[in-house]
Amino acid sequence: MDKISIMGVRIDNQSMDEVMSTVADRLSKGEKYIIYTPNTEIVMMCQNDEEFLNYMNKSSINIPDGIGLVYASKIKKHPLKGKVAGFDLSMKLLELADKKGLKLYAVGGKPGIAETAMKNVHEKYPGIKIAGYHHGYFKGAHLGQGGHEEEQKVVDEINMHEPDILFVGFGAKKQEQWIEFNKDKLNAKIIIGNGGTIDVLAGNVKRAPDIYVNLGLEWLYRLIKEPKRISRQAVLPVFMLKVIFGNKNIVKEIK
Known part of the structure; x- marks a missing residue:
């Protein structure tokens, strides 16, 4: 079983090692590879947003970034190999870039955040060639203004540096929308929409402690730290x- 559909969202059934093996292969061949990181919240967002659903299903791979997706796959007898967290995959990409001397570019976050994140990455992973960085506060497809001159300048800057890996952190839907609009223009190999990873790398946001991660309770940690997230987390139950009481097509294998 290579992939399944969970409420219409394609989830690729690969382990972390398998994903990284594919990434290394695509890098060696110079092929573009787009990675999205759907979790339970994103799957639920897609139920009321067909445009977002279409974006999600146009990636090269959708990793299961949420223990809820793994539980759902097991309940409906189409078990995934396990959770592949977007943040953890991003760290694996940094390790690979450090080892291979790859070029990294980051776009997203408030002014100054991507810059700080890349400075921290350079200190921890000196083998990485920091190709550049740009904040997410420019007019572009992520704000419904695809093709704006401000966006074109960012794309031109990214292309000038030809990064091996491009981190795009605008948050759910915005980053996928931006990647989908610009993917054929971008001269970058591995492109990952990785949400708040840039904020974590900048030290602006703390990731959940390992005990929460290992128990699949990152959502609880974030809720404790940011109680205003309660309205977003309400979609989890x-x-x-829906999974427990829905029909078998809620989760199904994709042939």
Whole structure:
């Protein structure tokens, strides 16, 4: 079983090692590879947003970035190999870039965040060639203004440096929308929409401690730290109820 559909969102059934093996292969061949990181919340967002659903299903790979997706796959007898967290995959990409001397570019976050993130990356992974960085506060496809001159300048800058890896951190839907609009223009090999990873790398946001991660309770940690997330997290029990009581097509294998 190579891939399944969870409420219409394609989830590729690969382990972290398998994903990284594919990444290394695509890099060696110079082929473009787009990675999205759907979790339970994103799957639920897609239920009421067909445009977002279409974006999600146009990636090269969708990793299961959420223990809820793994539980759902097991409940409906189409088990995934396990959770592949977007943040963890991003760290694996940094390790690979450090080892191979690859070029990295980061776009997203508030002014100054991507710059700080890349400075921290350079200190921890001196083998990485920091190709550049840019904040996400420019007019472009992520704001419904695809093709704006401000966006074209960012794309031109990215292309000038020809990064091996491009981190795009605008948050769910915005980053996928931006990547989808610009993917054929971007001269970058591995492109990953990785949400708040740039903020974590900048030290602006703390990732959940390992005990929460290992128990699949990162959502609880974020909720404790940011109580205002309660409205977003409310979709989690709704998701599980849909899985438990929904028909077999809620989760199905994709042939």
